[in-house]
Amino acid sequence: RNKRDTGLAPGAAAEPRALNSVAVIGAGIMGAGIAEASLKRKLAVTLTDARQDALLHGARSVMEGVSYSKQKRGPDVQRAIEFAPLLNATAADSEVAACDLIIEAVVENIDVKRDVYQRLEPQLQETAILASNTSTIPITRLAEKLVRPEQFCGIHFFNPVRKMQLVEVIRGKKTSDATIATAVAYAKRIGKMPIVVNDGPGFLVNRLLLPYLNESLELLLEGATIESIERAAKKFGMPLGPVALFDMVGIDTAMYAGRVMWEAFPDRIVASPILPALVKAGMLGQKTGSGFFSYQGKKGRAEPNPKLREIIDRYKRAPQEFTPEQLTARLFLPILLEATRILDDKIVRDVRDIDLGLIFGLGFPPFKGGLLFWADTLGAAKVVEMLKPLEHLGARTKPTARLLEMAKTGAKFYDQPAV
Numbered sequence: 149r150n151k152r153d154t155g156l157a158p159g160a161a162a163e164p165r166a167l168n169s170v171a172v173i174g175a176g177i178m179g180a181g182i183a184e185a186s187l188k189r190k191l192a193v194t195l196t197d198a199r200q201d202a203l204l205h206g207a208r209s210v211m212e213g214v215s216y217s218k219q220k221r222g223p224d225v226q227r228a229i230e231f232a233p234l235l236n237a238t239a240a241d242s243e244v245a246a247c248d249l250i251i252e253a254v255v256e257n258i259d260v261k262r263d264v265y266q267r268l269e270p271q272l273q274e275t276a277i278l279a280s281n282t283s284t285i286p287i288t289r290l291a292e293k294l295v296r297p298e299q300f301c302g303i304h305f306f307n308p309v310r311k312m313q314l315v316e317v318i319r320g321k322k323t324s325d326a327t328i329a330t331a332v333a334y335a336k337r338i339g340k341m342p343i344v345v346n347d348g349p350g351f352l353v354n355r356l357l358l359p360y361l362n363e364s365l366e367l368l369l370e371g372a373t374i375e376s377i378e379r380a381a382k383k384f385g386m387p388l389g390p391v392a393l394f395d396m397v398g399i400d401t402a403m404y405a406g407r408v409m410w411e412a413f414p415d416r417i418v419a420s421p422i423l424p425a426l427v428k429a430g431m432l433g434q435k436t437g438s439g440f441f442s443y444q445g446k447k448g449r450a451e452p453n454p455k456l457r458e459i460i461d462r463y464k465r466a467p468q469e470f471t472p473e474q475l476t477a478r479l480f481l482p483i484l485l486e487a488t489r490i491l492d493d494k495i496v497r498d499v500r501d502i503d504l505g506l507i508f509g510l511g512f513p514p515f516k517g518g519l520l521f522w523a524d525t526l527g528a529a530k531v532v533e534m535l536k537p538l539e540h541l542g543a544r545t546k547p548t549a550r551l552l553e554m555a556k557t558g559a560k561f562y563d564q565p566a567v
């Protein structure tokens with residue numbers, strides 16, 4: 149389906165615009181990754197950042213990435229020479245504005261992002277496409293003050309960009325078909341797998357991810373150890389536990405993204421005090437060498453962080469014991485419930501997109517076939533039964549109307565036709 153999929157509704161036709169150059173605004177974890185992925189496919193890339201040190205750091209990381217040689221286990225000079233002329237690291241807005249596609253990857257803050265657009269949009273070519281790599285903020289809200297909202301969409305990459313194949317292309321209320329077609333063509337050109345989704349807080353994949361991350365923080369405060377949480381997630385088949393994932397994402401970014409989700413869904417996302425406390429302590433995860441884990445030892449491997457205990461103890465509730473099965477249920481069932489709400493909200497066109505998103509965006513265990521596929525093997529009635537002991541947690545573990553209906557009729561997720 150994917151190779152031929154243009155991302156448009158059946159019958160709609162729009163030609164993608166020609167792309168010769170891409171600009172990336174924000175040279176942090178994601179900006180550098182997006183620039184590297186584009187450069188690797190020989191697209192000319194202009195990279196910029198508000199901070200010169202961040203720009204230099206980002207540009208260095210891009211060049212290291214594109215010139216990496218497996219044999220040499222390090223940069224290859226010949227490759228570096230080949231790619232160097234295609235990368236323009238600059239502080240000049242005019243050079244950014246001259247590009248065909250401009251991808252914004254600055255901090256997850258609606259005002260900062262809107263300010264960037266307001267400053268840049270008047271300088272862009274009339275045909276240019278502006279996109280945001282935002283992980284949670286609805287595209288329609290970001291587009292509110294744009295003169296050409298039809299030429300704006302979400303192009304959401306996953307971390308680490310080098311590894312994760314998925315790209316979510318997000319259609320805002322006013323996004324045109326030509327813009328979607330261009331974003332889809334760009335993602336394919338750089339070797340990614342695009343799925344087009346409708347707008348809403350967290351779009352598809354982060355809307356599924358947030359309940360999982362949220363639950364891991366709650367479990368920590370209820371007395372579960374980091375090791376037991378990570379072990380349960382990995383035993384289920386995840387490449388990384390939720391706590392290590394926080395460190396990879398960046399605690400500040402996770403906090404901002406979490407806030408957007410909490411504002412949108414306060415009944416089921418808990419505003420945990422742990423993330424702000426870590427941010428306040430400057431423990432931002434891998435990027436600062438310290439977060440839930442410490443990365444200051446040999447080879448930067450994750451090790452227990454002695455400073456964490458004090459932060460957790462500050463907010464800990466009466467400790468409880470958890471079996472591995474209880475941990476698995478707590479971590480994964482809320483994702484499944486969110487998936488049913490995503491179907492209700494028509495964020496995806498096909499139930500299969502939910503499983504594709506989880507497998508290719510989050511590394512969800514492919515041998516389980518995806519979350520909905522897994523749920524189908526259990527049956528909705530069994531899932532409802534598994535949720536019973538979690539009733540005390542409120543809305544976030546309460547079976548949704550869709551799930552209850554499926555339990556009654558025996559319907560499967562995969563029975564539903566694509567729209």
Ligand code: NAI
Pocket residue numbers: 173174175176177178179196197198199202203253254255256257260264281282283284304305306307396397398401405
């Ligand atoms: P980061 O903190 O690594 O980098 C952000 C960069 O933006 C910094 O270098 C900062 O100096 C720069 N910046 C801030 N304001 C700016 C401005 N006005 N103009 C130009 N540059 C500016 O953050 P990260 O993780 O790269 O996140 C960037 C965006 O990507 C956010 O919207 C985030 O939600 C999204 N995202 C993050 C993912 C992750 O796992 N970290 C995954 C997918 C999306």
